[in-house]
Amino acid sequence: MSVSLLLRKKVGDTAVCYLLDEENGCVELELLPDDAVGRSELRLEGRELSPLAELKLQSEAPSAGFGAGRSMRFGSSRWRFRYVAQNLGSREIETVLEDSCGCRVVHRLSWRGDVPAFRVAVTFQNRSQEPVTLEMLESFSIGGIGAELDDASYEELTLHRFRSRWASEGQHVAESVESLGLSRPYHGFPVMSERFGQVGTMPVRGFHPAAMVEDPVNRVVRGAFLAWTGSWQMELSHACDPGLTLSGGLADRELGHWRLTLAPGGELSAPEAIIGCVRGTVDDLSNLLLREVNASLNIPDCEQDLPVIFNEWCTSWGEPAESNLLAIADRLRDTPVRYLVIDAGWYKTDGTEWSNAQGDWRVNRRLFPEGIGATARKIRERGLIPGIWFEAEVCGFESEAFSREAAHHLHLDGQPIVAGGRHFWNLNDSAAMAYLDEKVVHMLKENSFGYVKIDYNATIGLGCDHPDSPGEGLRRQVEGTHRFFRRLREVNPDLVIENCASGGHRLEPAMFALTSMSSFSDAHEDPGIPLIAANLHRLMLPRQCQIWVVIRRDADLKRLGYLLSSGMLGRLCLSGDILNLEQEQWNLVLHGLEFYRKLVPVLRDGDSRLAPAAARGRTRLTGAQTLVRIGRDRRQFALFLHAFETPPAEVRFRLPEGEWTCVDEFSVSGTGSTAIEADEVVWCGPAPMSGRVMLFEKR
Numbered sequence: 187m188s189v190s191l192l193l194r195k196k197v198g199d200t201a202v203c204y205l206l207d208e209e210n211g212c213v214e215l216e217l218l219p220d221d222a223v224g225r226s227e228l229r230l231e232g233r234e235l236s237p238l239a240e241l242k243l244q245s246e247a248p249s250a251g252f253g254a255g256r257s258m259r260f261g262s263s264r265w266r267f268r269y270v271a272q273n274l275g276s277r278e279i280e281t282v283l284e285d286s287c288g289c290r291v292v293h294r295l296s297w298r299g300d301v302p303a304f305r306v307a308v309t310f311q312n313r314s315q316e317p318v319t320l321e322m323l324e325s326f327s328i329g330g331i332g333a334e335l336d337d338a339s340y341e342e343l344t345l346h347r348f349r350s351r352w353a354s355e356g357q358h359v360a361e362s363v364e365s366l367g368l369s370r371p372y373h374g375f376p377v378m379s380e381r382f383g384q385v386g387t388m389p390v391r392g393f394h395p396a397a398m399v400e401d402p403v404n405r406v407v408r409g410a411f412l413a414w415t416g417s418w419q420m421e422l423s424h425a426c427d428p429g430l431t432l433s434g435g436l437a438d439r440e441l442g443h444w445r446l447t448l449a450p451g452g453e454l455s456a457p458e459a460i461i462g463c464v465r466g467t468v469d470d471l472s473n474l475l476l477r478e479v480n481a482s483l484n485i486p487d488c489e490q491d492l493p494v495i496f497n498e499w500c501t502s503w504g505e506p507a508e509s510n511l512l513a514i515a516d517r518l519r520d521t522p523v524r525y526l527v528i529d530a531g532w533y534k535t536d537g538t539e540w541s542n543a544q545g546d547w548r549v550n551r552r553l554f555p556e557g558i559g560a561t562a563r564k565i566r567e568r569g570l571i572p573g574i575w576f577e578a579e580v581c582g583f584e585s586e587a588f589s590r591e592a593a594h595h596l597h598l599d600g601q602p603i604v605a606g607g608r609h610f611w612n613l614n615d616s617a618a619m620a621y622l623d624e625k626v627v628h629m630l631k632e633n634s635f636g637y638v639k640i641d642y643n644a645t646i647g648l649g650c651d652h653p654d655s656p657g658e659g660l661r662r663q664v665e666g667t668h669r670f671f672r673r674l675r676e677v678n679p680d681l682v683i684e685n686c687a688s689g690g691h692r693l694e695p696a697m698f699a700l701t702s703m704s705s706f707s708d709a710h711e712d713p714g715i716p717l718i719a720a721n722l723h724r725l726m727l728p729r730q731c732q733i734w735v736v737i738r739r740d741a742d743l744k745r746l747g748y749l750l751s752s753g754m755l756g757r758l759c760l761s762g763d764i765l766n767l768e769q770e771q772w773n774l775v776l777h778g779l780e781f782y783r784k785l786v787p788v789l790r791d792g793d794s795r796l797a798p799a800a801a802r803g804r805t806r807l808t809g810a811q812t813l814v815r816i817g818r819d820r821r822q823f824a825l826f827l828h829a830f831e832t833p834p835a836e837v838r839f840r841l842p843e844g845e846w847t848c849v850d851e852f853s854v855s856g857t858g859s860t861a862i863e864a865d866e867v868v869w870c871g872p873a874p875m876s877g878r879v880m881l882f883e884k885r
Contacts, residue, residue: 200302211268217463253377333429356721383419444657493524527573545581573637613666731756747854751877
């Protein structure tokens with residue numbers, strides 16, 4: 187093997203390196219730190235490269251080395267495509283590979299300015315004379331990880347993943363290469379792979395589509411976010427090469443029941459990925475990747491100051507009524523709350539449940555005697571922007587549309603897919619899309635709604651009927667979902683869209699780019715709210731992370747302070763007994779809302795660092811948690827402090843470099859005291875299950 191350096195391009199403090207095997211034409215992408223700490227060098231000797239983006243053709247042999255069933259990488263398809271050309275632009279590198287039949291793989295790496303967060307777009311083009319069937323197509327591949335390390339240091343490489351289950355999103359898991367069984371074998375024959383992902387239309391169900399590999403010896407972290415709302419996978423793998431490869435994309439035939447036949451002239455683009463490399467920590471890489479997420483946002487101007495939301499779900503629990511909504515609007519008049527959201531139940535007929543009646547979308551006249559549009563106008567008269575809930579992509583079994591429109595719903599093996607009592611609209615069916623256009627898209631415009639919450643409370647599972655595969659049917663359904671969300675804004679340009687899927691089951695970059703914010707979780711009144719919210723700082727922007735703050739009349743001030751300080755970790759969303767509070771409780775809520783406004787610049791543009799080491803458990807939290815959010819201009823930062831059960835006697839936080847002054851603090855009497863000692867903030871005597879937030883400015 188003769189491996190040479192094809193291109194080295196410095197972007198910010200990262201070196202983008204393309205390696206070429208001159209014998210077989212394989213090209214590998216590596217990311218290395220190229221900073222003041224020290225320029226990392228490439229190891230070229232003894233290398234077997236991993237392709238820019240691996241694919242698997244049905245006609246080619248599967249993985250060797252016991253890999254079949256565990257990985258679809260390492261098959262004969264990896265050597266089929268040879269380097270043809272590379273084009274270097276001012277903000278993009280395009281690399282073209284081609285096989286002997288004329289089929290092409292086009293790999294595009296792009297970036298903005300000198301920020302080394304990269305978008306990867308991979309397209310397969312069938313330029314042959316025959317149909318070609320794909321069984322796997324990766325979105326990205328970062329090779330050569332740890333290639334320069336000795337065996338002992340190699341085993342310290344750590345895979346960082348983020349588990350998710352209902353009401354418990356963003357759980358950080360760190361596992362060493364050794365514990366994953368990816369240590370270098372004594373012989374380079376077996377395929378070593380840790381493949382993970384999820385199948386269905388809830389992409390954050392099991393894991394978030396994100397992964398990072400840390401080299402603790404050199405303090406280097408590489409990783410990726412995958413922007414996809416359907417079945418996906420990632421792999422950390424190696425075979426003969428001395429280094430690891432982190433790759434991912436659509437869930438393949440083995441994991442995601444996917445294959446696709448492309449006719450001559452056909453092409454397929456894989457979902458985009460965002461990748462990067464830093465010398466530092468997982469938090470440093472997360473902040474870098476989220477800068478690219480932030481740059482891709484397309485949201486209404488009214489969202490720039492991160493308005494507070496009131497959602498009446500935890501007030502009425504599926505029984506919204508105009509009389510109650512207007513009383514809430516009167517209470518919220520002239521406060522920092524801007525959006526008042528009517529949640530599920532407004533459409534159900536008497537005798538049905540909110541969760542079974544979606545699909546007809548006819549307003550309940552008992553709840554809204556003059557119609558839903560009249561209520562929306564009355565809310566606007568009180569100075570608030572009205573919002574409304576839809577679970578638009580499904581039909582509940584108590585709706586007329588469930589049976590009447592079944593021909594326009596998704597099927598598997600010829601039968602309508604039923605999940606959670608729901609059918610799913612076929613979003614590639616013109617009649618289905620015309621129905622949603624009338625019932626949802628134009629309904630919002632005609633009734634003066636400025637905010638919509640789109641919920642999604644079931645998954646279609648492995649896929650739906652399609653001539654090529656159920657996985658391909660699912661992929662096209664996801665494309666239809668994206669078109670539907672774009673259509674909402676095409677007709678309603680100033681519409682604020684909230685992305686919800688039983689809480690946080692759609693927290694991924696493709697949906698972030700289509701919406702203003704996302705529900706962080708269904709943890710409405712769970713004590714773990716600050717833990718979930720802080721963990722999500724690594725996976726989404728706080729400006730888009732909507733956090734429940736459910737106010738109850740029987741809550742003492744310490745409990746209210748805990749909830750309000752938790753909601754300040756992202757987009758604060760009030761709910762609950764807002765009409766029945768004692769004056770002291772209401773005063774604390776108002777104080778919290780006013781304090782929150784001061785945090786907006788830091789939440790909107792900044793970087794986060796989480797120090798959860800003292801926190802233990804999930805169902806019964808103990809210890810304490812610290813998160814700092816520092817503004818992008820480094821002139822201001824917010825410090826979020828939360829104590830759980832059996833907290834330590836004191837919680838300490840070392841101030842960032844420079845001279846800082848605490849300009850304001852949100853706290854409740856009886857929950858301890860804070861002081862600044864030299865270069866540390868000290869929270870003395872934190873009360874169990876309490877929280878506070880401190881705002882600092884540079885002198």
